[in-house]
Amino acid sequence: MINISFGPNIFLGIIVTVGVLILYFLRDVKPEVARDEDIFFATIGFLYSCILMVHGWRLDPILLFSQVLIIITVLVAGWENIRLRGLITKMAKLKKKNETDTSV
Template sequence: MINFSFGPNIFLGIIISFGVLILYFLRHIKPEVARDEDIFFATIGFLYSCILIIHGWRLDPILLFSQVLIIFIVLVAGWENIRLRGLIANLAKLKKKKKK
């Protein structure tokens, strides 16, 4: 049975979907920062967001709070990872220019 009602689970699923869409389209926006494993993590993130949207109505408050914390930690760690990839790409460009 699928019980679809708007609640915090829908909001969390949309947030995760938006985050993995950014990760997926990173390949087209900044190809020097993208990695091959980003496609895998984007697929897993979409699967997780679909499960959260469809079956999230069964979450009790403490489980919902744990999902909020997990999503927040994953998004912050992902943002930091992408930012560090950009810094490494910039350092590699500077090193390459310095050698010439």
């Protein structure tokens, strides 16, 4: 039985979908920061958001709250991971530039 009704589960599913799409399109925007495993995690996240939207109406309040906490934790950890990837890339470029400057 599929019973889709607009509620907090749809809102959470849309938030996860937006986060997953940002991760997926990171490859086009900043290819130096993207990793190959991002496509795998984007697929898993999209599947999770679809399941949450379709079957989330069954969640009682405490389970819905646990899903909110999990989604917030995953999105914050993902944001920090991408930010740190950019920082590592920037540091590697700076180190490479310094090495070429000293060798000339």
